[in-house]
Amino acid sequence: MKLFLLCSVLAVGAMADLWYVKNPTKKDSVCAMVESKPKLSIQQGNTSFTLDIVNATVTGTCFGVVPVNDLHHANTMTVAFFPDGQFENATDDTWKLTLYFIKGENQYQLYNWTLEVHPTSKYNVSGLYQRALNSTTYSAAVLHAITCHSLPLNFEDGVQVVLGEARAVAFEDFSAPVWPKDLENDVCPADKPDKPDKPEKPKTSAVVPIIVGCFLVGLVVSVFVAYLIGRHRNRTRGYASV
Ligand SMILES: *[C@@H]1O[C@H](CO)[C@@H](O)[C@H](O)[C@H]1NC(C)=O
Ligand SMILES: *[C@@H]1O[C@H](CO)[C@@H](O)[C@H](O)[C@H]1NC(C)=O
Ligand SMILES: *[C@@H]1O[C@H](CO)[C@@H](O)[C@H](O)[C@H]1NC(C)=O
Ligand SMILES: *[C@@H]1O[C@H](CO)[C@@H](O)[C@H](O)[C@H]1NC(C)=O
Numbered sequence: 001m002k003l004f005l006l007c008s009v010l011a012v013g014a015m016a017d018l019w020y021v022k023n024p025t026k027k028d029s030v031c032a033m034v035e036s037k038p039k040l041s042i043q044q045g046n047t048s049f050t051l052d053i054v055n056a057t058v059t060g061t062c063f064g065v066v067p068v069n070d071l072h073h074a075n076t077m078t079v080a081f082f083p084d085g086q087f088e089n090a091t092d093d094t095w096k097l098t099l100y101f102i103k104g105e106n107q108y109q110l111y112n113w114t115l116e117v118h119p120t121s122k123y124n125v126s127g128l129y130q131r132a133l134n135s136t137t138y139s140a141a142v143l144h145a146i147t148c149h150s151l152p153l154n155f156e157d158g159v160q161v162v163l164g165e166a167r168a169v170a171f172e173d174f175s176a177p178v179w180p181k182d183l184e185n186d187v188c189p190a191d192k193p194d195k196p197d198k199p200e201k202p203k204t205s206a207v208v209p210i211i212v213g214c215f216l217v218g219l220v221v222s223v224f225v226a227y228l229i230g231r232h233r234n235r236t237r238g239y240a241s242v
């Protein structure tokens with residue numbers, strides 16, 4: 001079943017978005033990077049919709065400071081976008097999702113997020129939403145990536161952004177917005193029961209075996225179906241079956 005789901009996902013093949021923040025004080029350095037299939041959903045009274053976040057423009061800072069139990073070094077990432085990828089009217093305000101990462105001694109955390117939305121003729125919403133205080137946060141060891149099959153960011157008032165097939169990192173020094181092959185992944189707690197104690201390999205290295213697996217499963221199924229059809233025909237023609 002799981003393999004079937006994976007095969008279907010590959011067949012649909014939606015492209016993931018890559019968001020990153022450059023370090024302005026250093027040539028060719030990226031401090032924070034998020035890759036995902038991001039979706040925003042809002043359920044409020046009569047308003048209810050889900051849309052993909054596409055065509056975003058990303059800004060941020062590698063040297064932020066935020067007041068959390070005293071002062072913390074922060075990386076922030078602001079993702080500006082229009083609903084459905086493009087403004088309806090040149091005067092529309094951009095919507096903004098901001099992610100805040102903070103760093104401790106051995107680990108870092110995606111600990112806060114805000115969302116700013118503005119009304120358009122299609123979406124009658126407006127406001128600045130804060131992180132829902134009961135929502136979970138995400139952490140990883142320093143220099144590891146946070147990797148989640150589904151990474152929900154919950155806001156107040158029934159607003160949610162889900163980063164699907166997400167991989168995120170902050171406080172890094174990548175020379176380009178490209179995932180290093182040897183980057184270690186810390187898997188989300190929600191994904192762990194499936195894969196006890198096995199650190200997940202980077203996604204790219206899983207793609208080839210999955211495709212080969214899908215192909216082999218397809219082959220086995222078609223051979224089996226051919227066999228059944230053949231057997232059925234032989235039977236109906238009255239040959240002795242083997
Ligand atoms: C929701 O829609 C119904 C009917 O369309 C309307 O009577 C009601 O006032 C609306 N509620 C709000 C909060 O806009
Ligand atoms: C992204 O923006 C460009 C130009 O701003 C536009 O032509 C394109 O349709 C947009 N893509 C999506 C998916 O909306
Ligand atoms: C675009 O926005 C302006 C100012 O808000 C408004 O007057 C105009 O009607 C809008 N045009 C469309 C096509 O929505
Ligand atoms: C999250 O960030 C917003 C905007 O900076 C701030 O108002 C809010 O207090 C922060 N939430 C937490 C839990 O730190």
Ligand SMILES: *[C@@H]1O[C@H](CO)[C@@H](O)[C@H](O)[C@H]1NC(C)=O
Pocket residue numbers: 124
């Ligand atoms: C947008 O929603 C507000 C309430 O949230 C309502 O008062 C207003 O009439 C709505 N505007 C449109 C154009 O539906």
Ligand SMILES: *[C@@H]1O[C@H](CO)[C@@H](O)[C@H](O)[C@H]1NC(C)=O
Pocket residue numbers: 132134135
């Ligand atoms: C968080 O609170 C909201 C409403 O206040 C509730 O609907 C939701 O289930 C809560 N989530 C968790 C994980 O407790």
